[in-house]
Amino acid sequence: MTALQRLLLNSTAVVLTVTGALFAWMKYFMTTDDPFAVANHPWQPYMLDVHVIVAPIALFVIGVVWATHVKPKHESGTKPRRKTGLVALWAIAPMVLSAYFMQVLTNERLVEAMRVIHWVSSAIFVAGLLAHQLVRMNGNGAAKSGAVAEDRGVW
Ligand code: HEM
Ligand code: HEM
Numbered sequence: 001m002t003a004l005q006r007l008l009l010n011s012t013a014v015v016l017t018v019t020g021a022l023f024a025w026m027k028y029f030m031t032t033d034d035p036f037a038v039a040n041h042p043w044q045p046y047m048l049d050v051h052v053i054v055a056p057i058a059l060f061v062i063g064v065v066w067a068t069h070v071k072p073k074h075e076s077g078t079k080p081r082r083k084t085g086l087v088a089l090w091a092i093a094p095m096v097l098s099a100y101f102m103q104v105l106t107n108e109r110l111v112e113a114m115r116v117i118h119w120v121s122s123a124i125f126v127a128g129l130l131a132h133q134l135v136r137m138n139g140n141g142a143a144k145s146g147a148v149a150e151d152r153g154v155w
Helices: 003-029 044-076 082-104 108-134
Strands: none
Touching (some): 003 044, 082 108
16 A cells, blocks of 8 residues: 555545534534524535545545555455454445445335444444554554565555
C-alpha cells in the first residue's frame, strides 16, 4: 500500500463516518417544529449527499487496497495485525451490500433490517480499521514474522 492509498482509504473512511453519524443523529435524534419539513435539520440531506457520493470512491480505494495489501497479507499468512485486519475485512461485504439493498428494496421491514446491518457493520469496519492501525502487535507490527513484500501498485 502506498502513502496515497493509505491517505485515500483513511480520509474516505473519516468522511463516511462523520457524514453517516451526523445524518443518523439529525434523522433519529433531532426534531423540527415545522410540520411540513422532510428533514429535521437543513443540513440533513447534504450529509446523505456527501455520504452517497464518497461511498463509491471509498469502495474503489478498498478495491485497490485489496489487491495491493489485503490479498498479499492474507495469502502469505502474515501474523501481525491479522485479527484486526480480518475484523475490517469481514465487515466490508455486509457494509457495502446493506447500503445498496437499503436503496433498492421496497419492503419497509427489509429496508429497516438493511439499515441495522449497515449501522452495525460500518461501525465494526471503522473500529477494525482504527484498531488495525493503532494496535501494533508485538511492538513493531510489520517487522516481525510474516511481513511480506507488497505489490505497491502504481499510485
Ligand atoms: C464503502 C462503505 C459505505 C457505503 C457504500 C455506504 C453507503 C451508504 C448508502 C448508499 C446509504 C443509504 C442512503 C439512503 O438512505 O438512501 C448509507 C446510509 C448510511 N450510512 Fe453508509 N456507506 C458506507 C460506509 C459507512 C460508514 C463507514 C458509516 C459510519 C460509520 C456509515 C453510516 C451510515 C448511516 C448511519 C446511514 C444512514 C442509515 C439510516 O438511514 O438510518 N456508512 N450508506
Ligand atoms: C488478513 C488481513 C490483513 C492482514 C494480515 C494485515 C496486515 C497488516 C500489517 C502487518 C500492517 C503493518 C504494515 C505493513 O506490514 O504493511 C498493516 C497495515 C495496514 N493495513 Fe492491513 N492487514 C489486513 C487487512 C487489512 C484491511 C482489510 C484493511 C482495510 C481495508 C487494511 C488496511 C491497513 C492500513 C490502512 C494499514 C496501515 C498502512 C501502512 O502503515 O502503510 N488491512 N496491515
